[in-house]
Amino acid sequence: AQSVTQLGSHVSVSEGALVLLRCNYSSSVPPYLFWYVQYPNQGLQLLLKYTSAATLVKGINGFEAEFKKSETSFHLTKPSAHMSDAAEYFCAVSSTGANNLFFGTGTRLTVIP
Amino acid sequence: KAGVTQTPRYLIKTRGQQVTLSCSPISGHRSVSWYQQTPGQGLQFLFEYFSETQRNKGNFPGRFSGRQFSNSRSEMNVSTLELGDSALYLCASSIGLAGGLNEQFFGPGTRLTVL
Numbered sequence: 001a002q003s004v005t006q007l008g009s010h011v012s013v014s015e016g017a018l019v020l021l022r023c024n025y026s027s028s029v030p031p032y033l034f035w036y037v038q039y040p041n042q043g044l045q046l047l048l049k050y051t052s053a054a055t056l057v058k059g060i061n062g063f064e065a066e067f068k069k070s071e072t073s074f075h076l077t078k079p080s081a082h083m084s085d086a087a088e089y090f091c092a093v094s095s096t097g098a099n100n101l102f103f104g105t106g107t108r109l110t111v112i113p
Numbered sequence: 114k115a116g117v118t119q120t121p122r123y124l125i126k127t128r129g130q131q132v133t134l135s136c137s138p139i140s141g142h143r144s145v146s147w148y149q150q151t152p153g154q155g156l157q158f159l160f161e162y163f164s165e166t167q168r169n170k171g172n173f174p175g176r177f178s179g180r181q182f183s184n185s186r187s188e189m190n191v192s193t194l195e196l197g198d199s200a201l202y203l204c205a206s207s208i209g210l211a212g213g214l215n216e217q218f219f220g221p222g223t224r225l226t227v228l
Contacts, residue, residue: 036219043117043220043221043222046217049216090156099146099168099209099215099217100158100161100169101146104155106156
């Protein structure tokens with residue numbers, strides 16, 4: 001069975017501050033892990049993905065995430081928040097070769113000017 | 114390259130009716146997956162079609178069905194609509210090859226409101 005848990009349904013940060021969005025996964029097999037972003041009234045856009053090639057994954061818009069097997073975590077970070085980062089972020093897990101993603105409940109990021 | 118398109122973008126139906134949503138994948142993609150997004154349940158996987166065959170299925174009642182055509186376009190159908198079916202329905206396409214990671218690309222969704 002696979003699942004992800006996102007701690008914190010809402011996170012607020014000041015513009016320029018560090019962004020940290022938490023994701024813990026559960027998987028019986030080595031997982032593929034993803035972070036997606038969703039802007040209002042839009043679909044999901046892939047930020048980054050972990051495919052076992054490297055534990056530190058760099059994505060678009062300055063985001064990165066680190067896969068920590070011992071902690072079963074895949075937290076998303078960005079050193080300096082921009083106003084344009086305000087959106088909802090979803091962590092997702094997939095088993096090998098599958099096209100069905102299991103999503104977390106999402107974290108809404110607010111950036112305070 | 115055009116992205117995933119979904120039609121219609123918005124839909125209003127009444128309880129008991131049925132609805133059909135359409136998804137056109139990225140050219141060359143053979144896999145289409147459908148997801149339901151609601152405030153209460155979040156994003157949930159409905160089913161995946163590959164080469165006109167349902168390959169994976171989520172935990173939804175039989176009122177939810179889908180199909181895929183030879184050009185990879187997909188439709189999903191919901192019969193006997195219930196108020197709880199109000200949701201954003203997202204479609205995602207990927208190359209769909211077995212045995213490897215397939216990055217999914219999402220469409221903008223169809224927002225269904227059931228009155």
